[in-house]
Amino acid sequence: MIDGEVKVLSHEGTDKQHAHHPHHHHDDAKGFVRAVELASKQRGLRLTPLRREVLELIAAVRKPVKAYDLLDQLREKHGNAAPPTVYRALDFLLENGFIHKLESVNAFVSCHHPAEAHQVPFLICDICSNAEEVCDDRVAELIEAQAKALGFRPQAQTLEVHGTCKDCRKS
Template sequence: MKKPAKAPANNGHDHRHCVEDALSAAERLCAQKGLRFTPLRRRVLELVWSSHKPVGAYALLDELRSEDLGSAPPTIYRALDFLIENGLIHRIEKMNAFVGCSHPGETHRGFFLICNQCGNAEELDSDSVAEAITSSASRRGFVPRDMTLEVTGLCGECRRQN
């Protein structure tokens, strides 16, 4: 498995700010909830945010092994579970991978646009999409408990390059 890819430099985007903001939000959230933000959890979050591309657990594990931070799959999965449970990352089911949450600690739906070409995933914040799905489900007598939507296609940057 390859290491988590670095995000391309798009339109002056400095990805270090994304990582710094995610780490700061996680520190605040853990302090508010009285949770331990261990060095391993911190590093896993940092690696997940090292790109806007979803990253798999084994790619994370390879990086952690090279840094002597963890060598067993249960180690990485416990850290990932903690980050998911506390609203700091999302799991992209289709790719069996993880991506940073752009609304850390907030209860919200996971809607993602995933580029087939560059692999970046962008989280959408859309109450109208959630309402449309909930309304359609309700008409069928179904009550949604959890909702994640993954839409694949080409991002604007890749479309401009083609």
């Protein structure tokens, strides 16, 4: 990583890089699903048709999506889809780092780096609900270092910053 680099990846499909360092990222839903399929195959994971379908729905939205919204979309194709069906698929996708859960809004977004295990902070717009993934390892490393200094052993990190995005501030 270039010193001082911060890369922000938007779940609106735009890539906003604040340095001159290329970073692979999936702007299109189909490309993202292909990357997850490849990562699943490489790790020996089973991406079932239902898991794939839930993944496709999350990728297509490009904004945080709630589990019950996913369930409603699944019921359009599979009238008998039940909440446990969606939650099992979401659990698999979360456990394997293919999606992120935004705890403060209880919603899910696709991960821009499905082949890498990582913790990332999100910037969440309270007006348009856009969520941007901030890809800067220094943030996670700083939290890890502070936790270690305090004798704390973290199991997971979720950092969500709420505010107003540039586009909503303009309007």
